[in-house]
Amino acid sequence: MITANNIAIHLTYTCPLECSHCCFQSGPKVKTRLSEEIILDTVNAIDPEKIKMVAFTGGEPFLLYSTLLKAVEIASKKGVTTRVVTSAYFATSENNARKKLKELKDFGLDEISISWDDYHEEYVDFDVVRNAFLVSKSLGIRAAINIVQDANSKWDVSRVVLEMNGHCTEEDVLCETNLNLTGRAKEKLSERNSRNNRLLGPCPYVLSGPTLNAKGNLLACCGVIEEQGPLVISNELIPSEIMSDIENSYSNLLHKWLYLRGPFALLEEIRKKFDVPIPLEEHIGGNCESCQILFGSEYFGYAVEILKDKAQEIVNEEFLLSSMNMLDAKYTIDLWGKNVVNEKIPIIQL
Ligand code: SF4
Ligand code: SF4
Known part of the structure; x- marks a missing residue:
């Protein structure tokens, strides 16, 4: 069965930055956040036998720094791997980076994931990324950098490696993701074209990595889209019930389909069965x-009809892959993922 092995908690949607691609529309004026009590009670309720990693994210989790320290400490004492996701805005000098990251390390932080790309660059300098990344590595915190790109992006993995002046190699965890027009990007970046290559297919995050968002909803995935209804596991999470809520969600057919085949495959089924036009994959x-x-x-109404028809097929597929030890993104993406290649890439205007 597809089961959860990690959880994300969006502490707050407030952020000192206001990036144009932000899927949560975070910014300095946004006030949505979880109370400290909900955050700590939720971390306390995590079963470490089942959940191996908890990621604290936002918005900007460093804005709730004292809560972050307590949450990291509770998770770490349970033996759960801890990760924080940040723009590293606080790392304006090596000292500033060290002050916060050393304390977090002492409280049990294992991993830091730094978000950096052309859109972040409008608000912070690459220096903050370099400071946070190098200080983290020196403290023994595993560090990753995530880069969102469109066809004209100036930042990619090789440029990050270059700007690290030899202190980082392509073997470090540096990831590139294509820009999705969700959240603020839908309004601000609709003119941007996608990178040449990207993958449409099974979603490895749904069911395996549920999220408590800053509104108090428990979702089946990181919930980066506005229309989250079909992804909701629990509307107002009661922290002590998080594990039973997650386990009850394992029978959801839509979530199973998203994990096994992905959302675009469901759109394709809608086109085939109901003869309804769908957007071209090149445009997604x-x-x-x-x-x-x-x-x-x-x-969505059509999707519900298809899932009813295919209920047994979905359950059988999950069972079959599970019995072959292949219920993992590395196999499902091989089986059902497809590379989308743009035929024409616009010329970069500098
Ligand atoms: S993308 Fe990250 S850093 Fe930028 S506004 Fe959103 S939460 Fe803040
Ligand atoms: S289920 Fe959909 S919205 Fe959620 S992470 Fe997967 S693809 Fe994104």
Whole structure:
């Protein structure tokens, strides 16, 4: 069975930055956040036999720094791997980076994931990324950098490696993801084109990595789209019930389909069965953008009909892959993922 092995908690949607691609529309004026009590009670209720990693993210989790320290400490004492996701805005000098990261390390932080790309660069300098990344590595915190790109992006993995002046190699965890037109990007970046290559297919995050968002909803995935209804596991999470809520969600057919085949495959089924036109894959930035289209009123009713028809097929497929030890993204993406290649890439205007 597809089961959860990690959890994300969006502490707050407040952020000192206001990036134009932000899927949660975070910014300095946004006030949505979880109370400290809900955050700590939720971490306390995590079963370490089942959940191996908890990620604290946002918005900017460093804005709730004292809560972050307590939450990291509780999770770490349970033996759960801890990760924080940040723009590293606080790392304006090596000293500033060290002050916070050393304390977090002492409280049990294992991993840091730094978000950096052309959109972040409008608000912070690469220096903060370099400081946070190098200080983390020197403290023994595993560090990763995530780069969102569109066709004209100036930042990619090789440029990050270059700007690290030899202190980082392509073997470090540096990831590139295509821009999805979700959240603020839908309004601000709709003119941007997708990178040449991207993957549409099974979603490895749904069911395996549920999220408590800053509104107090428990979702089946990181919930980066506005129309989250079909992804909701629990509308107002009671922290002590998190594990039973997650386990009850394992029978959800839509979530199973998203994990096994992905949202675009469901759109394709809708086109085949109901002869309804769907957007061309070349026009879709990625899986989350496909979910956003799928969950819109135009398509979701059809999706429900298809899932009813295919219920047994989905359950059988999950059982078969599970019995062959292949219920993992590295196999499902091989089986059902497809590379989308743009035929024409616009010329970069510098
Ligand atoms: S993308 Fe990250 S850093 Fe930028 S506004 Fe959103 S939460 Fe803040
Ligand atoms: S593809 Fe859909 S299910 Fe997967 S993370 Fe994105 S919104 Fe969630």
